[in-house]
Structures are given as structure tokens and as C-alpha cells.
Amino acid sequence: MNDPWTIDTLHITLRLLLALLLGGVIGFEREQNNRAAGLRTHILVCLGSTLIMLLSMYGFAEFAKLDNVRLDPARLAAQVISGIGFLGAGTILFTGKSITGLTTAASLWVVAAIGLAVGAGFYYASVLTCALALVSLFLLNLVEQKYFHTKKTLFFKLEATDSPSLLGRVVTMLSKQGNVIQKLSVEEIPMENGNRLQITLMLRLAKNVKVAQTVEELMSLDGVNSVSCD
Structure with a gap:
């Protein structure tokens, strides 16, 4: 991997498997709470964003060798961050008395960011973000129910x-x-x-x-x- 524009199949496989794992962990927590977007949705979002990041960084390696071509790996990543909003909007429901699904929409956005980080090889940050997201979704939810429980x-x-x-x-x-x-x-x-x-x-x-x-x-x-x- 001396050439920054190339990657071997082993690293591609490892990054996609890590994306599956991290997205699945967060998706499992959402599935346990019977949310609209659960295990499979979070896995697919994380895998898709990882693949797009890999494509953005390494999919145009042939063009990088041309003198008059400049590649920007962040361009496709930026589209993922803005485009994931349509999926998050589908999990938000207004029932006339309350709004639900905001946390699940936020978790999808975080999972997309994790996938992009994994695709870029930013392993430590992606694993740490996954851990902190689980703390927010699971542990802080318990704290909120116990100490900040609002009236239904x-x-x-x-x-x-x-x-x-x-x-x-x-x-x-x-x-x-x-x-x-x-x-x-x-x-x-x-x-x-x-x-x-x-x-x-x-x-x-x-x-x-x-x-x-x-x-x-x-x-x-x-x-x-x-x-x-x-």
C-alpha cells in the first residue's frame, strides 16, 4: 500500500467486515428497542458508506496517474453525509401528539459517518465513535428513564x-x-x-x-x- 491511491483486496475485505460489525452493533441496540430502522438497516447504511468511501479514495486510481487530473476523496463522502437525511426522515414520525424517531435518525447519520471513517482506514476513530454511540443509546437511555423521566x-x-x-x-x-x-x-x-x-x-x-x-x-x-x- 505504498501508493496512496491503491489498496489490496485484504484491506478492502477487512474494512467492509469492520463496517458490518460496527453498524450491526448499533443496529442491534435499535432492534432491541423495536425501532423503525434496526439491525439490517444500520448494517446496510454502514456498508454502503464504507464502499462509497473506498470508491472515492481508490476507485479512480487510473485517473490519478494523469497529470491533468486532480482527485478529491471527500467529494463522494460529502454526498453521503447530506444524502443520508432522506433515510433518517423516513424514521421520524409525527403522530399529532409527539415526534418519534429522532434518535434512530441520528443513529443512522452516525452509522454513515462510521462507515466513511472505516472506508478511509480511520479505524480508531470509527471504533471509538461506535462505543460512544452505544453509551449514548443504551446507558444514557437508562439514566434518562430513571432521573429525567418525563410525563407521558x-x-x-x-x-x-x-x-x-x-x-x-x-x-x-x-x-x-x-x-x-x-x-x-x-x-x-x-x-x-x-x-x-x-x-x-x-x-x-x-x-x-x-x-x-x-x-x-x-x-x-x-x-x-x-x-x-x-
């Missing part, structure tokens, strides 16, 4: 028999738990045997309140026939 915002839908003070009892029960009702809507549904109510709540749960506990207590109220939670 969920949608509850109740199907109930139209009866006096039902809405008041629902609101009172939820408020006693320390929950915060952010939105509330009531729709009356005419039925042959009496009117039914469909109550929709956007509820911010208190820190120590469980979803199952809230559903059970709502179901225990007189007149409530069904409860669903999104």
Missing part, C-alpha cells in the same frame, strides 16, 4: 352510556391521580336503546401512574363500557 402524553377513548355526572366522575378520578387533562372532547352517538357517549381525552400521566392502572380505574366507573389507549 396519551390519548384515551371511552365508550360510555349517557348518564348524569359521568364526565365529572371521569375528570375527578383522573385529577386525583395527579394527571393533567390537556384536551377533552365528547361526542354523542344516537343508539336505539339510548344515547352513547364517546369521550376522547389527551392526558398527561403523572410520573408514577401506570397506563394499565388508569385503564382499570376508568373501566371501574359506572356507565363506562370500553376504554382504549393510543
Whole structure:
């Protein structure tokens, strides 16, 4: 490898295998958390960016020998960094109440950078970045859940028999738990045997309140026939 524009097949193989390993490690963590982009996606992104970096550095070796040709190995790499955004955008979802997938999109961007570093032979930085990414995704996630746990915002839908003070009892029960009702809507549904109510709540749960506990207590109220939670 004395010529900076050439590389042997052994080093090509080692770099691609290392990209598979590093991308797979991060992808495995995402897969364990049932994210949109998991093991295979992260492996493919890392492998693809590694191949593009190899192509950018060594794929045009014949042209490097020409006097009037100047090669820039960073050109294709720059396109990967900007182009990976379309894949990351596909993992970001706006559900009307929250935005999810930002961390997975960021992990794809980091995996692409790791692949470029591996392709360039920047082994130490790529392995260290992979390790730090895992610390951020796994260990810091545990710390965040334990010490910075934010209240969950969920949608509850109740199907109930139209009866006096039902809405008041629902609101009172939820408020006693320390929950915060952010939105509330009531729709009356005419039925042959009496009117039914469909109550929709956007509820911010208190820190120590469980979803199952809230559903059970709502179901225990007189007149409530069904409860669903999104």
C-alpha cells in the first residue's frame, strides 16, 4: 500500500467486515428497542458508506496517474453525509401528539459517518465513535428513564352510556391521580336503546401512574363500557 491511491483486496475485505460489525452493533441496540430502522438497516447504511468511501479514495486510481487530473476523496463522502437525511426522515414520525424517531435518525447519520471513517482506514476513530454511540443509546437511555423521566402524553377513548355526572366522575378520578387533562372532547352517538357517549381525552400521566392502572380505574366507573389507549 505504498501508493496512496491503491489498496489490496485484504484491506478492502477487512474494512467492509469492520463496517458490518460496527453498524450491526448499533443496529442491534435499535432492534432491541423495536425501532423503525434496526439491525439490517444500520448494517446496510454502514456498508454502503464504507464502499462509497473506498470508491472515492481508490476507485479512480487510473485517473490519478494523469497529470491533468486532480482527485478529491471527500467529494463522494460529502454526498453521503447530506444524502443520508432522506433515510433518517423516513424514521421520524409525527403522530399529532409527539415526534418519534429522532434518535434512530441520528443513529443512522452516525452509522454513515462510521462507515466513511472505516472506508478511509480511520479505524480508531470509527471504533471509538461506535462505543460512544452505544453509551449514548443504551446507558444514557437508562439514566434518562430513571432521573429525567418525563410525563407521558396519551390519548384515551371511552365508550360510555349517557348518564348524569359521568364526565365529572371521569375528570375527578383522573385529577386525583395527579394527571393533567390537556384536551377533552365528547361526542354523542344516537343508539336505539339510548344515547352513547364517546369521550376522547389527551392526558398527561403523572410520573408514577401506570397506563394499565388508569385503564382499570376508568373501566371501574359506572356507565363506562370500553376504554382504549393510543
